[in-house]
Amino acid sequence: MSMAGKKRTLVRREQIVKAAKKVFAAKGFYEATISDIAREAQLSEPTIYEYFTSKEDVLFTIPGEQSVEARRTMEPNLNMFQGAANKLRGIIYTLWNFYQTDQEYAAVAMLILKQNRKFIGTENYNAVRQYFRLMYDVIKEGQAGGEFRSDISPFFIRSVVIGTIEHLTTRKVLYDTENSLVEFVDPLIEVLTNGVAVRPGPADIQVHVTMSPYSGGFAPPEPADAGLEVGNAPKPRRERRTGS
Amino acid sequence: MSMAGKKRTLVRREQIVKAAKKVFAAKGFYEATISDIAREAQLSEPTIYEYFTSKEDVLFTIPGEQSVEARRTMEPNLNMFQGAANKLRGIIYTLWNFYQTDQEYAAVAMLILKQNRKFIGTENYNAVRQYFRLMYDVIKEGQAGGEFRSDISPFFIRSVVIGTIEHLTTRKVLYDTENSLVEFVDPLIEVLTNGVAVRPGPADIQVHVTMSPYSGGFAPPEPADAGLEVGNAPKPRRERRTGS
Amino acid sequence: MSMAGKKRTLVRREQIVKAAKKVFAAKGFYEATISDIAREAQLSEPTIYEYFTSKEDVLFTIPGEQSVEARRTMEPNLNMFQGAANKLRGIIYTLWNFYQTDQEYAAVAMLILKQNRKFIGTENYNAVRQYFRLMYDVIKEGQAGGEFRSDISPFFIRSVVIGTIEHLTTRKVLYDTENSLVEFVDPLIEVLTNGVAVRPGPADIQVHVTMSPYSGGFAPPEPADAGLEVGNAPKPRRERRTGS
Amino acid sequence: MSMAGKKRTLVRREQIVKAAKKVFAAKGFYEATISDIAREAQLSEPTIYEYFTSKEDVLFTIPGEQSVEARRTMEPNLNMFQGAANKLRGIIYTLWNFYQTDQEYAAVAMLILKQNRKFIGTENYNAVRQYFRLMYDVIKEGQAGGEFRSDISPFFIRSVVIGTIEHLTTRKVLYDTENSLVEFVDPLIEVLTNGVAVRPGPADIQVHVTMSPYSGGFAPPEPADAGLEVGNAPKPRRERRTGS
DNA sequence: CATGAATGAGTGTTCATTCAT
DNA sequence: TATGAATGAACACTCATTCAT
Structure with a gap:
């Protein structure tokens, strides 16, 4: 030829x-x-x-060159971002922006390929898998760098990200909701990093230190922290396996 | 008859x-x-x-009586739980437990029905929709009661929950991973409420009050509060629309 | 029983x-x-x-007792009529009146049974066959009695009658035309007996008489036409009902 | 292509x-x-x-090109025939000859298509309808030209023709009777034109010529026939609608 | 006498795929 | 390279009919 x-x-x-x-x-x-x-x-x-x-x-x-290319160009760019959260944001943005731009692809990916057992194992599936791998790596990186909690399995965190992305993308292609997928990027990052629980800010921290005139001797402080309603003090957690 | x-x-x-x-x-x-x-x-x-x-x-x-019943019995039980987070946990647990128990149903729901445009509009789809509605209501309740942040759309929060549930359930039925879906309940609640960002918990708060039997000077403790990163004082956020 | x-x-x-x-x-x-x-x-x-x-x-x-009865009662009544044409008219009238009255039966007979090879040979088919037989007999009788031409096969004459009846009945049930089938009885008898040709009256008869010079008397011609019974002198017709 | x-x-x-x-x-x-x-x-x-x-x-x-063609070629040829009766004979002959030649077609037409409500409205049905139209026109022409009686609706006359044709054709395909359909052409024309009633033939014409002595000269006979209303001078009949 | 329940047998129709050109 | 033509293989669905009750 x-x-x-x-x-x-x-x-x-x-x-x-x-x-x-x-x-x-x-x-x-x-x-x-x-x-x-x-x-x-x-x-x-x-x-x-x-x-x-x-x-x-x-x-x-269908998920061919196009997405392979996308990932290939995105990867180096990620280094432009400082911190794992920002990098994660970069990946999420890229994905959602892609789905938003090519909604036909989104439909094929969300409604057809995702469920297809045979598709996995295909070379082309790698293009997709790479994205996920990237996410995983960034999350791990975040944990290693102390930016993300290490008591949650990186795999699980990634699952929250992917799940949210795919759920909202599926919704978009199924019901053609009007909002742009890109609008969800920040809420996702926000929920992911900080959670949705209301937590008392530092303003609420009351440290009562009562000092008594002491005549010698030394009294251990009252359980001063009793009042330390620092809120969401992470309850001691039992060890848990969060993912495979 | x-x-x-x-x-x-x-x-x-x-x-x-x-x-x-x-x-x-x-x-x-x-x-x-x-x-x-x-x-x-x-x-x-x-x-x-x-x-x-x-x-x-x-x-x-297929998603017939069974799931209708499930929801019907779950709803009143929800009041056993204190607080929105716990109620949400109840719902999530119920769902995942159900999927774990009936993985055939999970497969049908995740791989077939979810993508079916015609299924929506079916009476039977209501059984499913009710679950989602319940979640939404609990989240709203949590926001109204000050337990959850109100600056994230309840719809979006719900999407994170559903997305995570469905993603992991889909994974389970597609790859038959060994872990039980129920294991994911707590991590999801945890990520959802507190996020994955590392925040100094109270454990880290070190208040060193050194009292010297001393009339002379008083040295303020070392910047003891330095560690008082009671954290995540919600950064001022720009207004944002998080979803419909 | x-x-x-x-x-x-x-x-x-x-x-x-x-x-x-x-x-x-x-x-x-x-x-x-x-x-x-x-x-x-x-x-x-x-x-x-x-x-x-x-x-x-x-x-x-379907073409059961009903029509068997009909024929059985009609047959003797036929003798009320004078002449084959009148009897034929009686049969035709009975048939068309029956079809007009029970158009569901007409539809079944015309659109289904008539074409059914298996139906012939059935005992029930006899009910139908008898009618045809009756017609045939009357026609033969008409020929024997000098009322009908004998140079046309009685079978063929009957075919004209049946064909016309069935064609118009089929039309009725297929297109539900508004006119009553009974209206066709007299036209059918008329066409059948006298045909549609306009027949030359004596006007066309050219009698060339060449007279030789003669010395005898001359009588004006007899009303030459007197004997010119060129046939079909319109028989006095009985009053007839043209409608149902 | x-x-x-x-x-x-x-x-x-x-x-x-x-x-x-x-x-x-x-x-x-x-x-x-x-x-x-x-x-x-x-x-x-x-x-x-x-x-x-x-x-x-x-x-x-099935009633495709073939029959469309047939009609198209027949129409002009019709002018070879003198008079409506002859033209009618031409049409009848063509039809019956066609059915005789292609008895499979005849069977389909008589036993299947004729009864099919859906077939009407089909473009292909036109091929059939045209034949009927042609007949109607010829009959009308015959009436206009004084060849056929005008006191019988042309529609009804046509019904007699079609009915007879279809009845005998149906018989042929159902019972595979031995006689050729073409044999029926002349009887049909004969019955149609002259009817089956016995009428005194020319044999009965009695011309009495009485010769009177001649005086020279030769007078053509008076229009003696003027009064010769040789029969079936159509009595004024009330108009009757015999068909649609 | 009546029928709920069940099915054998069959049919029109679709469609991915092949092959000769 | 491109395709007109052809088909093997299947499948959802129907319905007359049977039988146990």
Whole structure:
């Protein structure tokens, strides 16, 4: 195959994948037909089989170069951010911004691929997995650097992040809610870092030190901390395994 | 129809739904055939159509009485718990415990129903929706009672909860990870309430009051309060919309 | 079976046949289901099989007693009419009047039974066949008695009659045209007996008489036309009812 | 699609329609299966659906080009005939000859299509309707030209013709009677024009010529026939509507 | 006498996929 | 490279009919 041929091949594949993304997003994998895709791509059905081995192959190709690229370019950029929370924010923003921008892809990812057992194990699944890996690494980094609590499994933290992202993205593609996904980035970071419990600020800290004229001797301080309603003092927690 | 007939009908429906749940969980909706379900239920295919109008009808019936009942019994019990966080914990526990106990149902819910546009609008979807509603109400209650921050939309908070639950449940049914879903209840509550940011707890507060039998000078303690990072005094936040 | 039982059986059969007639007339044989008939008869489906051996059996029973009776009572009455044409008119009138009165039966007969190869050979088909036989006999009688031309096969004449009856009856049940079938009785008799051709009156008769010079007297021609019974001198027609 | 492709498509359609005609003629519409047709056409079942949208579509296509063509070529030829009766004879002959030649088509038309409510309204039904229209026009023409009686509605006359044709054609395809349909053409025309009533033929015409002595000269006979109302001078009948 | 319950047998139709051109 | 043409394989669904009660 000539150089030009290879290029042409890539263009055709791109054309088919694009059409498939649109069709799958609109109808789902099973309801969509190769015929639908061919029509959308303005090609004949057999032509699709020139470039892909099966309908599933087309599906699995959707999260292709595109997202691989995205991750590849994002990774170095992450170093621009200071601290794990900021880096995490960078990743979340990137993901949600991507889903917001390409909602057809979001639909395919959330409604079709995510549930597909076969998709895992696919090379293309790596593109997705890498994002998750990145998140995990950043969280671990945050824990190592003392920015994040270490008593919560990084895996679990990541699950909260991914879960929230995917839930809201799914909602978006299913009900086409009006708000932009990007709006959720800060609330997520906020809830994740600080939680939703109301905690008394430092203003509330009352340290009562009563000193009695002492005649010698030394009295241990009254349980001064009794009044130390510093709030949410982390209750002693039992060891727990939070993830696999 | 006689009383017995009605009873019989319910039994048959139950039998079919149970078989369908198993089959759908294992193969997915489209890969599963009515024939599979009939075989599993030890019935003939037409018999299924005596009790259901279509394959989809069978699917949509799965989250039936069972979950309706569950919610109905859970709701009053919720009052046993003190505070919104505890109530939320109750709901989360119930859900995850349910999914853990009936993983076939979990699979059907996470991998099939959740993505199904048609399922929404079904009467049976209400069983699910009620759970979400309950969560929302508890969160609102928590905000009204000053237990939860009011600067995060209750809808968003709920999304974090649901997202985490569904993500981990999906993982469980997809990869059959070994840990029990119930293990995640406390971490979720913990992350949700307190966040993952490291905050100096009271434990860290060191108030050194050194009293010397001394009339002379008095040395203020070393910047003892330095450690008084009672933390997370909520930074002034810019107004933000967190969701609809 | 008791006498009463026999009676009951007949009543049930009648009830089913009546329902079936209605359903078949509306939907055709294949589109109608036993379930439809059972519903219409307010019976359960198996009950139908208590009285009939199959769906087809129900169909073939429709032209039952009813029409047998009709023919049986009509036959003797035919003698009231003078002449074959009048008798034929009697038969035609009876048939069309019957179809007009029971259009459901007409629909079943015209749209379903007439085309059914299996129906022929059925005992019930005789009811129908008898009518045709009667017609044939009357036509033959008309030919024997010099009322009808003998150079046209009586079978063919009968075919004209039956064809016209059935064509117009079919039209009626298919398009529900507004006119009553009975209106067609006289036109049919008229066309059948006299045809539609305008026949040259004597005007066309050219009698060339060449007279030779003659010395005898000359008598004005007799009213030459007197004997010109060129046929079809319109017989005095009896008053006729043209409507239903 | 290429020119050749178009041609091929037509060939395939023809092939399928031909097979379907045979199968439908033999088994009826409902008893015939797509599988039967496919086997007869030596094609796979799906291939039939490449060319037709449904079993019904195949059925409705049967009275296709063929009969459209037939009518189109017949119409101009009609002018070869002198007089309405002759033209009518031409039409009848054409129809019956067609049915005689293609008895499979006749069976489909008589036993299936004629009764099908849905078929009416189909474009293909026009081919059939045109024939009927042609008949009607010829009859009207005959009435206008004084060849046919005007006191019988042309619609009714046509009904006699169509009814007779269809009845005998139906008989032929149902019982496979031995006589050729074409044999019926003349009897039909004969009955239609002159009726079956016995009328005194010309033999009965008595011309009495009395010759008177001649005085020279030769006078053509007076229009002696002036008064010769040789019969069926259509009595003024009240207008009657005999059809729609 | 009546029927609830169950099913065998069958059908039209769809669609991913192949192959000759 | 592209596709018209063809099909194997399946599947949801229907319905007349049976039988135990």
